[in-house]
Amino acid sequence: MRTILFSLFGALLLMTAGCSKNNAGTPTPDSGKGGSLARFTIVGNYMYVVNSKQLKAYDVSTPGAPVFKNEVSLGWDIETIFPYDGNLFVGSSTGLYICSLADPASPKLAGQVQHLRACDPVVATGNTAYVTLRAGTGCGGTQNALMVYDVADIRVPRMLRSIALSGPYGLGVSGTALYVCDGINGLLIYDISTREQPNLEDRIYGHDFRDVIPHRGVLIAQLANGVAFYDISRPRQPALLSTLLH
Amino acid sequence: MLRIIFPCLLILLVLSSFYPVYKAPAPEIVDGYVPIYGPADHPSLKIGAAAVRPIVNGGKIFVIGDKLFQVEVGAGIHIIDYADRQHPEKLGFLTVPGCTEVALKDSMLFTNHYGDMVVLDVSKYPVVEEKSRMLNVFPEVTPETPPERMVYYECVDRSKGSVIGWEKKKVSTLNCFFR
Known part of the structure; x- marks a missing residue:
């Protein structure tokens, strides 16, 4: 019995090893995931792109031949796009826009909220959206902060809270953990068991953290000089798995 | 008429003495890009x-x-295999001049070649096929703008050749700015 189990285990190992050596981008059931700083995002058979002024929608049901569908003019200095729960959260240097994907080929501006001038990626979970504001030479403004918005009604997002930070970049959510990249000031881990009240629990130093993707139990961190992988089977206690630097 | 104009001028004169003289901000040396x-x-x-x-x-x-x-x-884009979470390794590199974005659907890779959006089939990497190109998706991005927005950069001098890349360096705020 034991030998059978072992050989089965061995065969499984060989199979997984074989899969891992496939070519880049081999089709998998996994539809992929980007970070919070992205200007590209794919939702189902549509791809959404933000340039500095517009949100554009493409039909990518045949991925090799995208078909332009529609565009929405949103204002100035648009920077990031984040899909959540049938909506697109669009970050610009002057505010947060929420576009409905009720018709995925034709996103419609549903709500917006203005904030002080800064660079600002967005993530959302439940009825709460988290936005980081980063001030600086390029971004303008003087405020570095984590902003918490109630988006239960996307037509009227409400600011709930603002927490001062050093110079934040991207952010991500997994379960009751909110990860905020504060550049060289570390990766901040907030407990968001109470969604509207992030509570700073831990901080990981040692890298210039720019963005994160929580994905299938692993937190992938974008660093200024590479990537780092953390096990987040316990989301609020990331455990370093490896780094790939330079 | 004069009786109205004269006091107005007087008020203006007094007010203007409170107005600070405009001074251009002193140039700073900041993080930026050099072609x-x-x-x-x-x-x-x-x-x-x-x-x-x-x-x-x-x-x-x-x-x-x-x-x-x-x-x-x-x-361009680094391709990394992290099937072994403890030992991620680079599989290769995809040269895409001017690239800042990346997303995939199946084995089609979406990125930007400067201002154009391109779809590259990477299923047979290192053979890479351009499947589609949408012109000017990012109209403000050109070979002569740096690969990051909201930064200062040394203005391009065409007499020096084509811009084949950018280097992160300290530059003066008297240089060009990419919004």
Whole structure:
């Protein structure tokens, strides 16, 4: 019995090893995931792109031949796009826009909220959206902060809270953990068991953290000089798995 | 008439004495970009597979299956296999001049070649096929703008050749600014 189990285990190992050596981008059931700083995002058979002024929608049901569908003019200095729960959260240097994907080929501006001038990626979970504001030479403004918005009604997002930070970049959510990249000031881990009240629990130093993707139990961190992988089977206690630097 | 104009002028004169004299802000030295020049047919100006290279200016990431893609800002995309979470390794590099974005659907990779959006079939990497191109999706991005927005950069001097890349350096705020 034991030998059978072992050989089965061995065969499984060989199979997984074989899969891992496939070519880049081999089709998998996994539809992929980007970070919070992205200007590209794919939702189902549509791809959404933000340039500095517009949100554009493409039909990518045949991925090799995208078909332009529609565009929405949103204002100035648009920077990031984040899909959540049938909506697109669009970050610009002057505010947060929420576009409905009720018709995925034709996103419609549903709500917006203005904030002080800064660079600002967005993530959302439940009825709460988290936005980081980063001030600086390029971004303008003087405020570095984590902003918490109630988006239960996307037509009227409400600011709930603002927490001062050093110079934040991207952010991500997994379960009751909110990860905020504060550049060289570390990766901040907030407990968001109470969604509207992030509570700073831990901080990981040692890298210039720019963005994160929580994905299938692993937190992938974008660093200024590479990537780092953390096990987040316990989301609020990331455990370093490896780094790939330079 | 004069009786009205004269007091008005007087008030203006008094008010203007409180108004601070406008001074241009002093130039600062900040993080920015400097162009690297080369011939117009330089290999780093062509989309295609290339050897593994160091991550110098690591940009945005996209994960799909056990593969992770990281932008090398302005130059291309690192392809990383992290099936073994403890020992991720680079599989190769995709040269895409001006690239800042990356996303995949199946084995089609979406990125930007300067201002154009391109779809590259990477299923047979290192053979890379351009399947589609949408012109001017990012109309403000050109070979002569740096690979990051909201930064100062040394203005391009065409007499020095084609811009084949960008280097992160300290620059003066008297230079060009990319919004």
